[in-house]
Amino acid sequence: MQADFFDDDPHQPLFLQLAMTDGDVRYYPNWLTLTDAERYLQDCQKALTWSQDYIKIYGRDVKIPRLQSWIGDPEAQYTYSQLLMTPLPWQAPVTEIRHLCETTTGVKFNSVLANWYRDGQDSMGMHSDDEPELGPQPTIASVTLGEPRKFIFKHKKTQEKVEVVLEHGSLLVMQGDTQQFWQHGINKTKKPIGDRINLTFRWVYPLTTGK
Numbered sequence: 001m002q003a004d005f006f007d008d009d010p011h012q013p014l015f016l017q018l019a020m021t022d023g024d025v026r027y028y029p030n031w032l033t034l035t036d037a038e039r040y041l042q043d044c045q046k047a048l049t050w051s052q053d054y055i056k057i058y059g060r061d062v063k064i065p066r067l068q069s070w071i072g073d074p075e076a077q078y079t080y081s082q083l084l085m086t087p088l089p090w091q092a093p094v095t096e097i098r099h100l101c102e103t104t105t106g107v108k109f110n111s112v113l114a115n116w117y118r119d120g121q122d123s124m125g126m127h128s129d130d131e132p133e134l135g136p137q138p139t140i141a142s143v144t145l146g147e148p149r150k151f152i153f154k155h156k157k158t159q160e161k162v163e164v165v166l167e168h169g170s171l172l173v174m175q176g177d178t179q180q181f182w183q184h185g186i187n188k189t190k191k192p193i194g195d196r197i198n199l200t201f202r203w204v205y206p207l208t209t210g211k
């Protein structure tokens with residue numbers, strides 16, 4: 001990973017600005033203390049309602065390779081890979097982490113997609129979080145708890161790749177034009193690895209009915 005370290009505001013945690021054109025991605029290692037990260041990992045595993053959803057690929061229903069939970073304010077309905085997700089109510093661990101994300105980024109979040117990668121065979125295909133309900137330049141705050149995984153960015157036009165290992169207790173913030181120009185994802189790995197929970201906080205604009 002190529003990056004510059006930023007420490008311009010002593011009241012804000014340190015972050016690395018990833019070296020990439022057409023995008024704005026910041027990585028905050030050790031964003032949470034180890035004690036908090038451990039506690040949040042266990043609390044999220046226990047407290048959230050997890051399900052293995054299906055997505056349509058070429059007209060067929062395919063089980064996604066991870067568990068998910070969609071949480072948010074009631075109006076924050078969201079389509080993910082053609083799946084309309086109605087949010088579950090906020091719960092203690094995610095509400096706390098949401099406030100920490102809002103403090104670090106200076107933006108508000110009304111929903112979170114939680115992903116549970118149970119082992120190396122769980123993954124996330126390359127995609128952009130560019131659904132219309134997220135607006136043109138969404139800020140997405142992505143918190144990692146548990147096993148570190150390699151996060152891959154791929155530029156949509158130049159195919160350029162940028163990789164960053166997302167560590168336990170870290171925060172990744174994607175903003176500006178990042179979703180317009182880049183895809184991101186997590187590959188499977190044969191390494192014997194354990195659980196990772198990722199929380200991606202978003203602001204979802206309520207869908208208009210066209211009336």
Ligand SMILES: O=C(O)CCC(=O)C(=O)O
Nearest residue numbers: 113115124129142198200
């Ligand atoms: O697990 C991750 O780090 C990525 C999750 C992600 O890209 C998403 O939920 O849209």
Ligand SMILES: [Fe+2]
Nearest residue numbers: 127128129184
């Ligand atoms: Fe994503």
